[in-house]
Amino acid sequence: MHRATTMLSAKVLADPRSRQTREALPTLELGTRLEQICNLEAMAQVAQWDKSFKPDRVIAYAMASTKVKSGIITAPGAAMRSGGNWYNLAFNCGISPETQEVQSFEFTVGKPIPREEWADHALAPVY
Template identity: 30%
Template sequence: MPSPYSLLGPRQLTLLCGLFLLLPPGQALAYDARLRPQFERLDSHTRLEEVCDTEVTLRINRDKPELQVDKVVAYTFKQPVEQSDRLAAEGAAFRSRGKWFHLRYKCQTGPRHLDVHDLSYQIGGEIGKALWRRYYLYD
């Protein structure tokens, strides 16, 4: 019997990832295994970005409990640079508590882009609401 998650497309997967990120940290990690089949269905480039976005969201929420990251966009201000199993997102952004913030991160995964081996990130300043429309950011 196929997994019910195998019926989801990339757009539905993104929504599922967003819902999974809203769960308390202990529960969110329990759902990680359920996302794996969906990550496996994505093309290699999309999978690298989605796995890294998911991991940086979890790490920020763990490291900075005052933030509640529910969305990361790797390509907000600059296209991420992919090299084999590495992604450098120098122009990323994340949303926390209805506000958007600048983010830079570097992520290295395994060869199948299903697990993160190394991740570093730097949180920048808040992005003013006047810029949201220009960069397709939303509430």
């Protein structure tokens, strides 16, 4: 797994282009909100790690359920959309429920998910 040394989701959320996301997050149930912040962290970390990826969506529970234990959201079966394709993704996201800030993050990008599996996992094609 690639371990992040700098957390990026707070910077992404502070960007003026993220206004709608900033406004929507407080309306979500806490667990969903924390998972969405981890999804933002995943997109930012992958984009920084490999410039050929341009993630525009992450679904933490696409291929397997997430687990939460001791402030760590583990997503062994996440999926990431980039360039019109979905890729397997796994991540561990340490996030504080109190501050709602990512404190640690590690990830692995896997192989592309075959298009014939997208519908089974509710992976939307690019519109």
